[in-house]
Amino acid sequence: MLFANSSTLRYSLRRHHGTDQLLQVRLGYSSRLISQSPSAGLPYDILEETPLTPIADALFPLPLRELEDPLFCHAYLVELVSSLNLDSMSCNPIIQKITSLVTQWAAVDYDAKFQLVVDIDYIQMFWREESRGPVRRGVMVEERIVLDKAGVAATVAAAAAGKQGMGGEECSVCYECYDEEKGGDKEVAKIPCGHMFHKSCILTWFQCSNSCPLCRAKL
Structure with missing residues (x-):
């Protein structure tokens, strides 16, 4: 019997009124003991979870006028993610969502003042595994809460x-x-x-x- 592990990203996005056009990215970390491997796609129980530990809080400009092109906006956000030592492939759903929002806002008002707050929680998950096969690891997006639909x-x-x-x-x-x-x-x-x-x-x-x-x- 051994402990296998995987990881998941949990994130949420919130827009607040502000005095500029800013993106705030807040990173956190926690670990979680679960009842079985999530790789099979079956429900699992969370047996233990540590409190969230903040590990980064960064502010970046998010100029609508310059980022209205989705391809340019996507490339810009990939650079931001890389500067925070996050894997852009794992964060791609988050990047795509922010790109979509920026494109929408630019189409309405280039000069809107806001602060988009993105919380990204990196959760390491552990479970007991009976088999002696290779331990399966990976990163997936666990849940998404977008601007309170x-x-x-x-x-x-x-x-x-x-x-x-x-x-x-x-x-x-x-x-x-x-x-x-x-x-x-x-x-x-x-x-x-x-x-x-x-x-x-x-x-x-x-x-x-x-x-x-x-x-x-x-x-």
Whole structure:
């Protein structure tokens, strides 16, 4: 019997109002003892997990005007990841998500002020393995929480139920609250896939893309 190990990346993204266009990357580490190998794709129990230890906190410029091209933005983010000693292949889902968000925001407002906070937790996982075969190691992305899509889902549900107020939910293109933007009188549009946005925001988005900014459904 031996201890085998693998690793996973857990990450979340949050946008805050700011005075500039910044990307904050916060790295953490923890270890986890699990009941069985995750390689088979079967559920496993977490037997023990150590508290998260911060290992890095870095700020980088994220200029929308210069990063509106997805290929250039992707290359820029790969360089940032490499500067933090992270493997770009393992972080590719995170890089792709940030690239998608930057492209969306650039299409709406080059001069928007924000700070995008990205928490990346590196979790080393250990389990007991009976076989004497080679120990399997690898890195995978465990979970993703992106800018709280639950708010948009709640807005769609409210509209379907015939409610008039937007309940303080946000447009997922400009990230402004429906009921605060211009006194709540900015027109809201629902597109065929069911997601809702400010009408002016989604029309601007459709000048650059023919898919939903959230679910990527072709329209």
